[in-house]
Amino acid sequence: MPEMRQLHVYDCALMRAVPMRVMLAMLLVAGNLAIALVVVPSAWAEPETCPPVCDQIPNSAWIDRRAVPLVSVYGWPALAGVAASVTGTTPRFRFEQVCATPSFPQDSRISAVAARATAERPEGQWQLQAQVIHWRGDTARGGDVAASVFAAAVAAVRACQLGSPNQSPSITDDEPNRMAAVISGPTIMHTYLVAHPASSTLSELTLWASSPPTVEWPVVSDAGVLDALIAPLCEAYIGSCS
16 A cells, blocks of 8 residues: 555654554555655745745735634734744644644655744633745646645544544534634644645634633634635735636
8 A cells, every 4th residue: 555655754663652543544644745845946026925936925825814713802913914934844733733743754844935923822812823835836736735735634633633632623614625623622722724726825724722711712604714714815826816
């Protein structure tokens, strides 16, 4: 099976220590994440919009702060204003920490242009992380990479309990290239992820709090939040939506 070729990344001691069901979940995620890197020479671009080759995340690519859940309580900042570049790293999704999702060599996210915005609040309050991840160059290839990383992320959310037995995942919106999920347990997490293959881009929004949170989670339309994540990408990446 193709998955078995990934076993070379683990040494014998690790394989003896990890239960088989956890190993199978690791291989599933690794098979999706360990894909060919897309490396294209960078080019200077305007901070608001991007042509097909971009060396930064445009300011206009971020979800509108007013569309972020709990904005009426926390007054979230404009995410472009607090975003920091994480290009050249592996910009892992926030749920991967809670789920103890294993990392793998040759993760294709390391080749992407990426930025992360965070808003920290006191313990017990809701915290926020947003990320935009973009693969430069040919969108036919970059779009496939974005879709593959998205599929791996969905698989990793479903496998969350294998890495963190006290955390229980539930996919609340499962569409092609769009996902919303709730992860319950010692940490309560609401995570939203969209892939936009036409611009070779992923956008993540995650909010979490220790259980029980100080502020009750409101009634929120998952579809509305996912729409608000996608809409700015059409504006930011010129020609990606027609």
